[in-house]
Amino acid sequence: MAPRSIPCRSPRRARIWPALEAQLERHRPSCIYLIPCFQNPSGACYSAEARSAIAALLDHYNVTLIEDEPYRSVALDVDHAMLPICAQLKRANWIYLGSFSKILWPGWRMGYLAASPALMPHLVRLKQAADLHTQRPGQHAVASWLQSTGRSADLERLKSGYRIRRDAMQAALQRHFGELADWEMPRGGLFFWLRLRALRATRAELDLALAHDIAFMPGEAFYPQQSDGQQCMRLNYSRATPAEMEVGLARLAGCLKQRAGPA
Numbered sequence: 653m654a655p656r657s658i659p660c661r662s663p664r665r666a667r668i669w670p671a672l673e674a675q676l677e678r679h680r681p682s683c684i685y686l687i688p689c690f691q692n693p694s695g696a697c698y699s700a701e702a703r704s705a706i707a708a709l710l711d712h713y714n715v716t717l718i719e720d721e722p723y724r725s726v727a728l729d730v731d732h733a734m735l736p737i738c739a740q741l742k743r744a745n746w747i748y749l750g751s752f753s754k755i756l757w758p759g760w761r762m763g764y765l766a767a768s769p770a771l772m773p774h775l776v777r778l779k780q781a782a783d784l785h786t787q788r789p790g791q792h793a794v795a796s797w798l799q800s801t802g803r804s805a806d807l808e809r810l811k812s813g814y815r816i817r818r819d820a821m822q823a824a825l826q827r828h829f830g831e832l833a834d835w836e837m838p839r840g841g842l843f844f845w846l847r848l849r850a851l852r853a854t855r856a857e858l859d860l861a862l863a864h865d866i867a868f869m870p871g872e873a874f875y876p877q878q879s880d881g882q883q884c885m886r887l888n889y890s891r892a893t894p895a896e897m898e899v900g901l902a903r904l905a906g907c908l909k910q911r912a913g914p915a
């Protein structure tokens with residue numbers, strides 16, 4: 653079966669902002685944290701329409717936006733420009749966060765931020781209080797890469813590798829998890845987000861999976877209430893090879909079936 657590509661404007665995701673407006677009206681927060689591109693863990697990506705509607709709401713309620721976008725550079729299939737929400741704000745303050753971890757060296761945890769002028773002096777003082785400054789070898793390496801002429805080619809090479817792995821995981825999931833779970837193929841980022849069809853907590857399956865050398869992230873870790881997300885699991889596709897995915901997902905499906913017992 654061909655991988656399913658999920659358009660940004662899928663009916664299920666078409667209208668997130670009325671719910672957001674209700675929450676803003678109710679709680680009147682001073683700031684909001686959003687991951688508009690390829691959310692961790694769901695892989696969801698906001699449509700162009702959602703981005704402008706959210707920007708208008710944040711301006712209306714004067715809510716500071718923290719826009720966290722570590723996965724923007726690993727977009728695989730996108731059908732719009734993914735204009736940052738902060739670029740559309742007229743009144744509200746904003747902080748925009750980016751990372752080099754997903755495209756260069758994860759262990760160095762190098763990132764950056766941009767912010768509206770009113771916030772910047774405060775952020776500089778907070779950074780100085782936290783660690784004076786980010787380590788210099790990492791800054792030097794990132795700055796050299798940013799100035800290099802091979803930067804675009806590097807990103808394309810990285811993304812074509814991720815695309816091969818994403819498609820391989822989608823195919824392996826269809827082979828081994830078709831009866832067990834539902835998911836949407838991510839159009840970028842690093843993760844698949846699965847919801848098991850049987851009502852059971854994925855956390856309880858982790859020990860058995862680890863005993864078979866398979867690791868996944870149980871869904872409850874991503875929710876403030878642990879009772880939510882229990883049926884979900886996050887799978888990473890950026891590291892394992894397609895051959896390893898085939899073996900690993902067959903094994904993980906075997907563990908889940910073994911625990912479920914005979915139908």
Ligand SMILES: Cc1ncc(COP(=O)(O)O)c(C=O)c1O
Nearest residue numbers: 687692720722751753761762763
């Ligand atoms: C949404 C989100 N923000 C930030 C980070 C952290 O990025 P970094 O590796 O640059 O610390 C992650 C990491 O995995 C993430 O998923």
